[in-house]
Amino acid sequence: MIIYDLNCDNNHQFEGWFQNASAFESQLEGKLVCCPKCDSHKVRRVPSAVMISGHHSELNETSSVQSSSSGSTALMPVGAQAMAIYRQLIDAIAKQSEDVGTSFAEEARKIHYNEAPERPIRGEATVDECEALRDEGINVLQLPLLKDEDLN
Numbered sequence: 430m431i432i433y434d435l436n437c438d439n440n441h442q443f444e445g446w447f448q449n450a451s452a453f454e455s456q457l458e459g460k461l462v463c464c465p466k467c468d469s470h471k472v473r474r475v476p477s478a479v480m481i482s483g484h485h486s487e488l489n490e491t492s493s494v495q496s497s498s499s500g501s502t503a504l505m506p507v508g509a510q511a512m513a514i515y516r517q518l519i520d521a522i523a524k525q526s527e528d529v530g531t532s533f534a535e536e537a538r539k540i541h542y543n544e545a546p547e548r549p550i551r552g553e554a555t556v557d558e559c560e561a562l563r564d565e566g567i568n569v570l571q572l573p574l575l576k577d578e579d580l581n
């Protein structure tokens with residue numbers, strides 16, 4: 430399942446949920462996608478802000494710094510509130526997805542090519558694997574690995 434930010438010719442913005450990128454293309458061509466405000470079929474995709482990227486090495490460094498200075502909030506004074514909201518988002522994603530661990534890339538491909546049941550999954554993949562998945566048209570959301578102790 431992927432979420433696209435869409436825009437109609439009257440400049441209304443809305444979200445569309447699609448099974449995959451090709452489902453979006455075919456629904457758009459078949460005029461099955463319309464604006465919820467004005468019913469316009471002249472809909473186009475706008476660049477989405479959903480993608481959250483980060484590098485594993487950076488995240489690991491951040492985590493170790495945060496753990497070693499536990500009890501101090503001075504490290505990220507501005508980010509604490511944003512972090513809490515972000516954490517809720519990650520929790521929601523985690524609850525609604527199946528953890529497939531290190532076979533993430535393999536499983537994501539199977540779902541994409543209809544070899545496995547369509548479902549939200551999460552797991553671990555290398556930066557190279559994520560790049561390869563994106564090259565194949567499979568949208569991947571990268572999330573930092575947050576631990577409870579980092580946020581307290």
Ligand SMILES: [Zn+2]
Pocket residue numbers: 437438439440441464465466467468469
């Ligand atoms: Zn509209």
